[in-house]
Amino acid sequence: MGTVEPYETSGGRRYRVRYRKPDRSQTDKRGFKTKRSAEEYLATIEVSKLRGEWMDPTKSKVTVGEWARPWYLAHSELKPTTLFGYDQALRKHVLPRWAKTRLNDVSHSDVQSWVTSLSATHGGSSVKQTYLVLAGIFKFAARDGLVVRNPCEGIRLPRILKKERGYLSHEQVAKLAKSAGDQGDVVLLLAYTGIRWGELAALKVERVDPVKRRINIVEAITEPNGTIVWGTPKSHARRSVPFPEFLDTVIARHMSGKHRSDLMFTAPKGGVLRNSQFRKRRFDRAVAELTAADPQFPRVTPHDLRHTAASLAVSAGAHVKSLQRMLGHASAAMTLDVYADLFDDDLDAVAAALNDRAVSSSVGEMWAKVSIENSEPRKKEKP
Known part of the structure; x- marks a missing residue:
């Protein structure tokens, strides 16, 4: 005492x-x-x-702004694009509202009001990412004994409406590649391998095995705030991605005359092929031309070609585990969650297969016999 x-x-x-x-x-x-x-x-x-x-009184005066920096620096292992997103959320939304507020003065209702006000002017996904930054700061503070409770727990977030994906058919991929001109090979590789843009931009000759028809994803490029940063693929996971036989000539064309350490795809004047330049010079114009000629043509982005690759693989009979490995997802559960709509037809196929198996087995014969017996009128019993 x-x-x-x-x-x-x-x-x-x-x-x-x-x-x-x-x-x-x-x-x-x-x-x-x-x-x-x-x-x-x-x-x-x-x-x-x-x-x-109990909380140390000497720590009770720490503000959100003062604690935001050590929280941010504690995440140095994250990808540059993720850190850039955190920085943007801090500067645009979190610090303007909370910088001078003491951690212990922030209540659950204060955070809820802030999230609700953000929801009025920003999309659900943007609000969620911003909220997670503030929640992360308080979680970090709770671990260090600066707050007793995290006021960000139990906050009601806006619903995130999933954007309807534009899956291209084989014919539409061919049209888009043709319309993209000298960058059509990029369209084909993205649409038939499902690799991410940063993985394609970082792809070197030595990472491609034309005999086994495999692309080894080892590096990736990110462009936070327009700066090219080399690093590992998303989730730091390496993988081997197959490509179809008809892309042999495409692969050979971009490997010809190059050193093992050279990039497979480069900008017109050399150097790394940037997403923004690719879209401005070729891709967006090609999509605009195709949608003008055919209003039903999906308005896709280069990243949407990854979804197209998933769609074409599923239509070809790819198993969810194979799709997971191809796309580099952390788990098959994640693949199913992202592409649940692609597997809807599988439910019909399962039902049809079960029906065929049951009808051709003793179960089907037995059930048919029971059905006939049930349909026959029963004889009345004598009193």
Whole structure:
């Protein structure tokens, strides 16, 4: 237990509370005008320690803005694009609202009001990403004992409406590749392998095995704020991706005369092929031309070709596990979640297969016999 001790000041008698922190070090708080108020304070301290809710008073004045930087620096292992997203959320939304607010002064209702106001002007996905940054700051603060409870827990977030994907057919992929001109090979490779743009831009000659028809994804490029950064693929997972036989000539064309360490695809003037330049020079124009000629042609982006690759693979009979490995997803469950709509037809196929198996088996014969017996009129029993 702590103690309450009186001491004299020019303004009269005051009381000091001495107590031990959970780590057994001693501290005190001065300035109480009455012994009763000092004893009440000491009682609350002891109760908070017993409940595991005690917090060091020296940390209670830390603001969200002061704690945001150590939280951000603690995530140095993340991808540059992810860190750039965190930085954008901090500068645009989190710090303008919370920078000068003490961590312990932020309530659950304050956070909910903030999220609701953001939802009025921003999409659900953007609001969620911004909220996760603030929630991460408070989670980090709770682990360090700066707050007792995380006010971001249990916040109601806006619903994220999934954008309808534009899956291209084989014929539409061919049209898009042709319309893209000298960059048509890029369209074909993206649409028939499902690799990400950053993986294609970083692809080197030595990573392609034309005999086994495999592309080894080892590196990837990101462009946070327009700066090219080399790194590992998403989730740091390497993988081997197959490509169909008809792409042999495409692959050979981009390997010819190059050194093993050269890039497979480059910008017109050399160097890394950037997504923004590719879209501006070829892709967006090609899509615009095709949609003008055929309003039913999907308005796709280069990333949507990854979805097309998934669609074409499923239509060719690819198993979900094979699709997961091809796309580089963390699990088959993730693949099913992302592309659940592609597997809807599988349900019909399963039902049809079960029906065929049942009809051709003893189960089908037995059930048919039971059905006939049930359909025959029953004889009335004699009284």
